Amino acid sequence: MSALLLPTLLLLQQDEIRARALALHRGAIVLDTHSDVTPDFEEEGYDFSERHADGHMDLPRMAEGGLDVEFLSIYMGKVEGPGTGPGTAVHRAIRRIDAAWEMTRRHPDRAEMALTAADARRIVGVGKIAFFMGMEGGHMIEDDLAALRTFHRLGVRYLTLTHSFHTNWADSAGIGSPLEPRHRGLTDFGRAVVREMNRLGMVVDLSHVSEETFRDAMETTEAPPMASHSSCRALSDHPRNLTDEQIRAIAKKGGTVQINFYSGFIDPEFRKASEKRRTTLEPQVAKLREKHGADTPEFRAARRELMARHPLPKTPLKVLVDHVDHAIRVAGADHVGLGADWDGIEALPEGMEDCSKLPALTEALLRRGHDEAVVRKVLGENTLRVLEACEEVARRLGESRERK
Numbered sequence: 001m002s003a004l005l006l007p008t009l010l011l012l013q014q015d016e017i018r019a020r021a022l023a024l025h026r027g028a029i030v031l032d033t034h035s036d037v038t039p040d041f042e043e044e045g046y047d048f049s050e051r052h053a054d055g056h057m058d059l060p061r062m063a064e065g066g067l068d069v070e071f072l073s074i075y076m077g078k079v080e081g082p083g084t085g086p087g088t089a090v091h092r093a094i095r096r097i098d099a100a101w102e103m104t105r106r107h108p109d110r111a112e113m114a115l116t117a118a119d120a121r122r123i124v125g126v127g128k129i130a131f132f133m134g135m136e137g138g139h140m141i142e143d144d145l146a147a148l149r150t151f152h153r154l155g156v157r158y159l160t161l162t163h164s165f166h167t168n169w170a171d172s173a174g175i176g177s178p179l180e181p182r183h184r185g186l187t188d189f190g191r192a193v194v195r196e197m198n199r200l201g202m203v204v205d206l207s208h209v210s211e212e213t214f215r216d217a218m219e220t221t222e223a224p225p226m227a228s229h230s231s232c233r234a235l236s237d238h239p240r241n242l243t244d245e246q247i248r249a250i251a252k253k254g255g256t257v258q259i260n261f262y263s264g265f266i267d268p269e270f271r272k273a274s275e276k277r278r279t280t281l282e283p284q285v286a287k288l289r290e291k292h293g294a295d296t297p298e299f300r301a302a303r304r305e306l307m308a309r310h311p312l313p314k315t316p317l318k319v320l321v322d323h324v325d326h327a328i329r330v331a332g333a334d335h336v337g338l339g340a341d342w343d344g345i346e347a348l349p350e351g352m353e354d355c356s357k358l359p360a361l362t363e364a365l366l367r368r369g370h371d372e373a374v375v376r377k378v379l380g381e382n383t384l385r386v387l388e389a390c391e392e393v394a395r396r397l398g399e400s401r402e403r404k
């Protein structure tokens with residue numbers, strides 16, 4: 001073989017895997033279960049059909065990345081401060097849900113809201129992007145099952161039992177140093193919430209919850225649960241990641257672990273650098289919060305700008321692929337999916353800077369030796385199966401109640 005031929009052959013082989021990955025990616029239903037882009041929809045003049053220079057997601061970049069189905073997070077931080085009280089969280093959630101529906105109404109040729117797994121398949125089948133809504137934080141139901149049911153009627157298809165703080169009925173894992181437990185898991189009302197979610201066909205989302213809440217929810221739920229945006233604690237010891245035992249428990253119930261892409265969760269090196277930066281910039285962030293108000297688009301933009309001026313080391317894409325790999329090894333190929341946390345995080349791995357880069361993940365998984373059927377499951381089929389299973393449980397529970 002000539003000295004030139006070998007490198008040429010290797011290049012051809014590389015190209016072949018890339019081409020195979022692209023074809024697989026385009027042909028598969030690619031589904032992600034966590035995007036925090038939703039607050040942008042409430043901004044005056046924001047247009048999701050335009051390509052934006054910042055953030056991780058918009059319709060053009062979704063099309064480019066072959067991202068077919070996305071769960072828009074009805075995201076909400078702690079409701080506190082002047083002008084808040086009973087009703088505030090419900091009202092803010094309604095506004096966010098409305099903004100998600102309004103986005104789909106403004107772009108009927110490209111986007112549509114899905115309420116069932118079958119809806120998602122139909123919408124993707126006609127070449128549009130399907131959106132679901134997932135509610136991030138049980139505090140939004142304000143301790144009322146009527147609110148939970150109403151949110152379901154408005155289209156919400158999963159509820160993350162807690163955000164990064166305790167509710168009146170469930171403990172959270174927190175986001176940094178561990179929180180002092182308040183209920184040691186779910187209260188009786190918390191268990192009633194889980195049972196009602198099963199009856200409605202709303203997926204029980206276990207991202208963000210404490211280990212005790214996780215245990216109680218697993219004990220209570222009849223339907224397969226999901227961790228909508230969590231990675232592997234065995235590779236990166238962060239309270240937002242799942243232990244191998246938790247990953248196996250989710251798999252045993254037929255659920256899925258949706259891998260979070262955030263460098264701060266998946267990469268211990270990045271986390272160290274990031275913690276150092278956080279301490280240094282804390283006073284400046286506090287000033288911005290004071291100036292713009294917490295949870296406002298202005299605050300988020302100003303904080304983003306401040307962080308951009310103090311960049312952190314990039315996480316290699318390999319680290320993300322390691323988490324997907326690990327979850328597949330621990331849970332099995334039927335129990336892993338994607339929950340990147342788009343626009344809810346400050347850093348993504350190199351080569352995965354926004355959702356347009358998703359085909360790189362498909363390519364990396366093929367290069368790791370996963371076969372196409374496994375990759376297709378991880379890209380979306382597993383999550384669709386969980387949704388279908390939850391719909392089935394709801395039907396069964398509905399029928400048994402009617403007979404009573």
Ligand SMILES: [Zn+2]
Nearest residue numbers: 136208229344
């Ligand atoms: Zn989250």
